[in-house]
Amino acid sequence: MDVALSRNGAWVLRAFFGLVVAFLYAPIVILLIFSFNNSDVPSFPLSGFTLHWYHDFLVNGDLRAALGTSAVIAALSSLGAVVLGVLASIALARRRFRGQAAVAALLLSPLVIPYVVFGISLLLLFHQLGVARGVPTVVIGHIVITLPYTILVLVPRLEQIDASLEEAAFDLGASRLRTFRAITLPLILPAVLSAFLIAFTTSFDEYAVASFVIGTRPTFPIYLYSALRFPSQLPQVIAVAVVVLVLSLTVVVLAEAGRRIAERRVPLERGG
Amino acid sequence: MGAGEGLLTPSRGGQRLTTPSLLGLPLAWLGVFFLAPIAIVAAYSFDVYSLFPGPHGFTLAGWRSVAHDHIYLRLFWKSAQMSLIVSAIIVVLAYPLAYYLALSGTKRKYILLLLLIAPFLTSYLLRVLAWKVILGNEGVINSFLVWTGIRAPDHPLSQLLYSRFAVMLVLGYIWLPFVALPIFVSLESLDRRLLEAASDLGAGRLRAFLKITLPLSLPGVVAAFFFVFVPTLGEFVTPSLVGGASGYMYGNQIVDLFGAGFPDWETGSVLALFLIAIVAVLTVVFSRFLQPRQVATD
Numbered sequence: 001m002d003v004a005l006s007r008n009g010a011w012v013l014r015a016f017f018g019l020v021v022a023f024l025y026a027p028i029v030i031l032l033i034f035s036f037n038n039s040d041v042p043s044f045p046l047s048g049f050t051l052h053w054y055h056d057f058l059v060n061g062d063l064r065a066a067l068g069t070s071a072v073i074a075a076l077s078s079l080g081a082v083v084l085g086v087l088a089s090i091a092l093a094r095r096r097f098r099g100q101a102a103v104a105a106l107l108l109s110p111l112v113i114p115y116v117v118f119g120i121s122l123l124l125l126f127h128q129l130g131v132a133r134g135v136p137t138v139v140i141g142h143i144v145i146t147l148p149y150t151i152l153v154l155v156p157r158l159e160q161i162d163a164s165l166e167e168a169a170f171d172l173g174a175s176r177l178r179t180f181r182a183i184t185l186p187l188i189l190p191a192v193l194s195a196f197l198i199a200f201t202t203s204f205d206e207y208a209v210a211s212f213v214i215g216t217r218p219t220f221p222i223y224l225y226s227a228l229r230f231p232s233q234l235p236q237v238i239a240v241a242v243v244v245l246v247l248s249l250t251v252v253v254l255a256e257a258g259r260r261i262a263e264r265r266v267p268l269e270r271g272g
Numbered sequence: 273m274g275a276g277e278g279l280l281t282p283s284r285g286g287q288r289l290t291t292p293s294l295l296g297l298p299l300a301w302l303g304v305f306f307l308a309p310i311a312i313v314a315a316y317s318f319d320v321y322s323l324f325p326g327p328h329g330f331t332l333a334g335w336r337s338v339a340h341d342h343i344y345l346r347l348f349w350k351s352a353q354m355s356l357i358v359s360a361i362i363v364v365l366a367y368p369l370a371y372y373l374a375l376s377g378t379k380r381k382y383i384l385l386l387l388l389i390a391p392f393l394t395s396y397l398l399r400v401l402a403w404k405v406i407l408g409n410e411g412v413i414n415s416f417l418v419w420t421g422i423r424a425p426d427h428p429l430s431q432l433l434y435s436r437f438a439v440m441l442v443l444g445y446i447w448l449p450f451v452a453l454p455i456f457v458s459l460e461s462l463d464r465r466l467l468e469a470a471s472d473l474g475a476g477r478l479r480a481f482l483k484i485t486l487p488l489s490l491p492g493v494v495a496a497f498f499f500v501f502v503p504t505l506g507e508f509v510t511p512s513l514v515g516g517a518s519g520y521m522y523g524n525q526i527v528d529l530f531g532a533g534f535p536d537w538e539t540g541s542v543l544a545l546f547l548i549a550i551v552a553v554l555t556v557v558f559s560r561f562l563q564p565r566q567v568a569t570d
Contacts, residue, residue, distance in 0.1 A: 044412065221397050
């Protein structure tokens, strides 16, 4: 007898799980269907198959520019967040110092700040300093909000790796930096990559903070938000939505699969 | 700082990575671009800084007027209720999902978990967009009802979009996959031998669940609740897209006070700081449930 679930209970839970997954994916499937629908309004009955909307967004210069802006911002801010995150994570995982709990709390606190408040705070800072708003100001904000995610990915990985490997390299005469390059970095590389991916996708998708500190060049989410107010653009936006959703689902699955394979190859547990 | 560090490892001149040199850059970044901006909001809320030129001094006038103006407090309470209800409902919905994945013994649990949380990792705005398309007066649901003859063309279900219901549905949709995660982690770490012992001692499954599984998974449940309640409390994007007037939330009020219409940065700063204060209190209260793999402890 199973102690956690009866056979009927397992069946009910499986059915419920299926229902919820259907509920979660139904809106995405509906977007997919209507992205091929030959009508200006996404409504039933379906009126025929078309690739018109995909073609429209491919030739839409504003949209492509917005995608490009978001890609640049996401690349720069995830790079910045990963560099800061690696430094902070090594300190948190490898060092013991006074005020460690407070430092960890501060580093993770951007996780809980309401983005509307953080966006306004940055807006006031740049207003006060007289800094023009634009791509760099968004990057600055996105580094702040993605930094905790990189730390949450990196610290557990660092804690898995046996610190004596680093000590051995150090004892054999390698400098701290060489030890980092030759031992630590290769071992945490899968975690660094997944931290980078998480930061990148978070930044690419971020609307709230960006909406306060972007100048005149819209990011992709800001472009989407304003396009949602014009019904004539809706079918095109739906087509973009499908492409972005399918791409991001693919990236998620590949990243997860990659992380699994990488971590299986380096099964170094601490202790021993 | 760095207690014991120098004793265990020999110093090699400029090549040492000391704790301050590791933490300097991240902490400086947060100091300048995270803490200082919040301090500036505080300065605006006390009218030390102002949008308007002229002499300014410290005053509590902004705080006093917000405390006496019931519009803002009522709006805050309404938003708090909305996020409370959403968080409670989706935690209750997510619990059986996490339970199924963690305890049913299915071999594909990590694949199913990925299936469950993958939507959360895709674009937020696009998932809101999907519901706008579905719920609109000429949207998928209404046009389907008309097409199949269930409703007359001139009588759509008009309260679907631009309502408090729409905001709560979309917020629930967005956060549901995420909520399952902390609950799954806490159930996953449950020692099944406890349940076997309970069963050997004659406890039925329900009793074992109530006495063992539920209490032991409570930290995960509380963490899940916290991580939905906090961001939805300050939400403004979803209500501005699907909320209309009745779905207007506290976050929208803050945005509007900093908007182009009739900016009132002083009042807006008071509201923003009040929200931070609430979140800070909640974080402290919930903090013992939120130890992310002991990052903060040793």
